[in-house]
Amino acid sequence: MxxxxxxxxxxxxxxxxxxxxxxxxxxxxxxxxxxxxxxxxxxxxxxxxxxxxxxxxxxxxxxxxxxxxxxxxxxRDTSRQTSRDTLRTAVVLLAGSVFLVAVFFAAGGMGMSGGIPPFGQPVMGSAADTGVSTQYLTRCAEDTGAANTVMGILLDYRAYDTLGEATVIFVAILGGYVVLRRVGRKKDAKEVEPS
Amino acid sequence: MGIAVYVLAFGLLLIGVYALVAKKNIVRIIIGIAILGYAVNLLLVLVGYRHGGTPPILADGQTSADLAARSVDPLPQAMVLTSIVIGLSVTALAVALAIRLYDKYGTFDMNDIRNLRG
Missing domain, CATH: 1.10.246 (Serum Albumin; Chain A, Domain 1)
Structure with a gap:
């Protein structure tokens, strides 16, 4: 509580x-x-x-x-404090109320299949213990040898997922470097380049 | 109480969407993306929460069945851990683009950037 x-x-x-x-x-x-x-x-x-x-x-x-x-x-922030665009605000509020209604309906079917589970009772906590989370929890120690189940999932069961995550980080850093680099931006910087 | 937690998490999502759609400043748009990421991560962690649950870490001398009976759901946590790091990369790339735009146009305002094209 x-x-x-x-x-x-x-x-x-x-x-x-x-x-x-x-x-x-x-x-x-x-x-x-x-x-x-x-x-x-x-x-x-x-x-x-x-x-x-x-x-x-x-x-x-x-x-x-x-x-x-x-x-x-x-x-320096030179942006003007413009008056709010009423149409876009109305669209956002409308979408938000639709979201909230959807949440109420999804959470309204407490315990039903398909809805959001009620707070404090995750899907794995139900009587049917064949869910993937329960399998991870019971088998992680002997399968992967990791005491921490989250790390066991992340680095063993779903290692390719983590590899993709590392690829995303690499590409993002590469993109930031390409966007921000000085060399090649101006014409007079050509002699800096060796080739 | 349970409904209130979910509804407030969705309200946070709503604030992020509002910042993304209705704001004209690039910094505010980046802030909106960050808030959206926070809200989704929060919602996923809350869905996996169990009343009085322990962290999904095997204690010394504890059996796996006992851990499975009292731990919180580890699967959303593994997903959210990936999501947090990817959110950082998204923010870093957006900041790089915003700095480049400021260098070229001298402003963060989307209206001015649109008008200054050429």
């Missing part, structure tokens, strides 16, 4: 931080509000029994914050 209450409070904190990030006038305070939301998410992971997610979330949050602050601090 208490842990659920803390999770609820932290989600409300995340929503407030996200609203500040979206609506504040200063860009630097917006970026810092996003950082607050990310650190709150890592605390939620820690409370919800996912320490394997809390530590990468903190690491990723620090890197994101450094990148965004580095981008915002040295550049």
């Amino acid at each position: 208490t842990i659920e209450f803390f999770i609820l409070m932290l989600i409300i904190f995340m929503i407030i931080a996200a609203l500040i990030a979206v609506e504040s006038i200063d860009l630097l305070s917006a970026v810092i509000a996003v950082g607050a939301a990310g650190f709150a998410l890592s605390v939620i992971d820690l409370l919800a029994g996912a320490p394997d997610l809390a530590f990468p979330q903190v690491l990723v949050e620090v890197i994101t914050l450094v990148l965004l602050i580095r981008m915002v601090m040295t550049r």
